[in-house]
Amino acid sequence: MNKHLLNRQIAKLEAQIEQVIATDEDLSKTADILRSVPEIGPVASAMLIAEMPELGQITGEKAAALTGLTPIAHDSGAMRGKRAIGGGRRLLRHEMFQSALVAIHHNAVLKDFADRLRTAGKPHKVVITAVA
Structure with missing residues (x-):
């Protein structure tokens, strides 16, 4: 399929979604x-x-859990495993990651928060998850 055709179809679908949202109070x-939240635009909203x-x-807390952004413990008895995120609504989690990446570069408050986490030695994915 033609790249331009796909872009037109995506734009048409986005306009339809916007129209549905605009017509429902x-x-x-x-x-x-x-959208009043910085870096949350039409797609993320x-x-x-x-x-x-x-x-x-x-x-x-419940919203973070439903999105799959809360760390899940992998513990058993006295063994303490590494925490990881998962479950929840995968598509939404991916959208929140994308929004977090944008926010870290364009939102001063979230950039400072991410910088503090990096300075504390947190891995990149942990920083993005915390911002998301």
Whole structure:
């Protein structure tokens, strides 16, 4: 398929998604709140609305768990394993990672937070996960 054709189709779908959100009062209000957060744009807000309809009705901790951004312990008895993220809503987790990467470069508060984590010796993926 032609690259230009795909780009036109993507743009058309994005416009349709925007139209659906704009014509629904609740979705529009949610989108406005999400977009008030620096570095959350139309794609990230649409993804959050679509993939996490319970947003606004749950705690931040539950939202992080549903997204799969909370570390899961791999412990057994006295053995303490390495923590890792996983589970949750994979597509949403990937979108939040992308938003976090952008935010680290363009949001001064999150850049400072990421720099503090790096200075403390945290690995790159841990820093991105914390920002996400």
